[in-house]
Amino acid sequence: MKIANHSVVEINYTLKDAEGTVIDTSEGGQPLKYLQGVGNIIPGLEQEMLDKSAGDKFKVVVAPEEGYGPQNPELIQTMPKSAFGGVDELKVGMAFRAQSTDGHPIEVEIVDIDGDQVTINGNHPLAGVELHFDVEVVSVREATPEEIDHGHVH
Template identity: 80%
Template sequence: MKISNHTVVEIHYTLKDADGAVIDSSANGEPLKFLQGVGNIIPGLEREMLEKEPGDKFTAVIASENGYGEQNPELIQTMPRSAFGGVEELTVGMAFRAESTEGHPIEVEVIDIDGDEVTINGNHPLAGVELHFDVEVVSVREATPEEVDHGHVH
């Protein structure tokens, strides 16, 4: 069966950056399982999956705008250390759940501390990064009506 919208797909993948450094891989674990065509994976890879079938192996280079998007400078903000009132020891690299200006939950990372000022970045860690995927299609099946209705694999 070929991959089309509303099929359940299992893949093994290795994700690398443009320099070939491995960012993530399913090679030593379970395959990634997702419902095709509903935005469960990044748009560029979802498009590349169409018409593939079990056993297919391919490489896909996904531009940042078709992956996690470009860096948004508005998501980098400097605020007073006092805004982190409940945190005793604040360090670069710490991650926090916050609320975007639209009221949506967002993960932010502390990227700089300068005295009483803390700079956070709400961009996805892979925003602005060209993504290189090596993919092997493991299985494809029709989604159940419930999976299609719920928008994810059960």
């Protein structure tokens, strides 16, 4: 069976950046299982999965625009430490949930602390990164009506 929209797909994968550093892998764990065609995985990889079959092995390079998007400079802001009331000690790398200007929840990370000023970044950690995937299709099956209705694998 070839992968089509509303296929349940299991893959083994290794994700690297352009320098070859491993970012994520299913090696040593369970394959990733997802529902094709509903946005469960990044668009660039999902598009490349179409028409593949169990046993297929291939490499895919996904540009930032088809992955986690380019870096958005508007999501990097500097604010006073006082904006983090209730937190005793701020450190680079700490993550917080905040609200975007359009009211949606967003995860931000502290990327710099300079005196009383704290710089946060609301971009996804892989925004702006060219993604290099090694993929092996483990299995493909038709999704159940309930999986299609819910938009994810059960």
